[in-house]
Amino acid sequence: MTHFFCTFLRDDDGAVTVDWVVLTAAIVGLGLMVIIGITASLQSRTDHITTTIVATVPN
Template structure:
């Protein structure tokens, strides 16, 4: 039993898989954070542009 535990503790076969899972989760988390931030900023800028365009007056061109 001691020999089995010793080989189990020293075995590193699944360590790379765990590393990839952690790295992938971190990348996905950062991606979600960036997208959320950019969407909020785009909505704010879009609202300001829309209000500016709605407030603008168009002058008529009289060709007579």
């Protein structure tokens, strides 16, 4: 039983998979944060442009 436990602790099969999963999750998270930031900025600028156009167009 001790031999099995020691072998289990030293076994690193699958460790690369965990690294890739963490790296992929970090990239996806950063991408979502960028998209959310860009969307908020674009919405603000779009609202400003709309207000300006509506104010300058005669009825």
